[in-house]
Amino acid sequence: MSLLEKIKDSIIEMEPELTVELTQSALAEGIAPMEIVAGGLISGIEIVGVKFKNDEVFLPEVMMSAKAFKDGFAAVSPKLKDSGYEPKGRVLISSVKGDIHDIGKNIVIALLQGNGYEVHDAGVDAPPERFVDMVREIKPNVVGMSALLTTTMAFMRDTVSALKDAGLRDSLKIIVGGAPVSADFAKEIGADGYGEDAGEAVDLVKSLLAS
Ligand code: B12
Numbered sequence: 001m002s003l004l005e006k007i008k009d010s011i012i013e014m015e016p017e018l019t020v021e022l023t024q025s026a027l028a029e030g031i032a033p034m035e036i037v038a039g040g041l042i043s044g045i046e047i048v049g050v051k052f053k054n055d056e057v058f059l060p061e062v063m064m065s066a067k068a069f070k071d072g073f074a075a076v077s078p079k080l081k082d083s084g085y086e087p088k089g090r091v092l093i094s095s096v097k098g099d100i101h102d103i104g105k106n107i108v109i110a111l112l113q114g115n116g117y118e119v120h121d122a123g124v125d126a127p128p129e130r131f132v133d134m135v136r137e138i139k140p141n142v143v144g145m146s147a148l149l150t151t152t153m154a155f156m157r158d159t160v161s162a163l164k165d166a167g168l169r170d171s172l173k174i175i176v177g178g179a180p181v182s183a184d185f186a187k188e189i190g191a192d193g194y195g196e197d198a199g200e201a202v203d204l205v206k207s208l209l210a211s
Pocket residue numbers: 059062098099100101102103104105107108144145146147148149150151175176177178179180194195196197198199200201204
């Protein structure tokens with residue numbers, strides 16, 4: 001089995017320490033950092049995503065696999081920068097005010113990173129002002145908001161308004177996601193798109209930045 005396949009399997013098998021070890025071995029062997037990300041880490045987390053959708057694995061497993069991806073990615077990301085790799089775009093993402101659910105958001109982050117985007121994570125429970133401050137500082141091309149509670153979805157609307165009031169809305173695209181969110185809701189609050197899962201989030205960012 002190749003090292004990249006072993007990395008992929010270590011994510012599916014939920015073994016963060018092994019993922020890091022194998023990622024370091026792959027780097028030491030001179031495998032290109034982007035190849036490690038695409039062919040190892042991302043392949044693993046993608047399979048986990050499909051298994052989760054099909055009820056073949058459950059939340060605790062997904063969380064451990066996401067940790068394995070995150071740790072492996074942290075080991076390779078400094079080398080991505082060294083290799084003169086240019087990110088495809090900058091994304092700021094956070095769970096909105098009142099919402100501390102972050103598993104789905106972290107998977108979205110992992111897939112975006114794996115697909116070559118520079119992602120800034122504003123964490124959880126982010127009030128509209130935090131989005132405004134971070135947009136001023138980071139100047140992202142895309143802002144992503146995540147909400148898992150019907151009660152916190154309202155803060156997505158408030159965040160869009162706050163970005164408008166701050167004069168920042170036209171400089172970026174806004175995408176939303178999370179279990180209670182829908183494409184209709186995205187339209188209603190004036191966002192640019194909705195993604196049902198992390199794969200759709202990546203496609204959405206790709207298409208919005210291409211347009
Ligand atoms: C795990 C969990 C928790 C954990 C969260 C841990 C963590 N670090 O995230 C804990 C225990 C802390 C928790 C707390 C609460 N929870 Co909770 N929780 C869940 C649970 C079981 C799973 C959520 C999850 O992680 N799913 C897995 C991920 C992978 O899926 P996902 O989040 O949907 O993300 C995917 C997509 O939505 C999309 N996506 C997500 N974000 C984004 C963003 C963008 C931009 C895009 C494009 C796409 C995208 O891509 C992701 C990956 O594919 C759900 C039930 C459920 N089935 O959803 C309840 C659930 C969301 N919780 C619920 C509730 C009520 C609560 C509490 C209020 C409970 C309480 N009484 O204290 C608190 C609220 C805390 C708060 N203020 O936020 C309800 C919400 C009901 C509602 N509709 O409002 C649910 C639906 C359970 C239920 N059936 O009642 N919870």
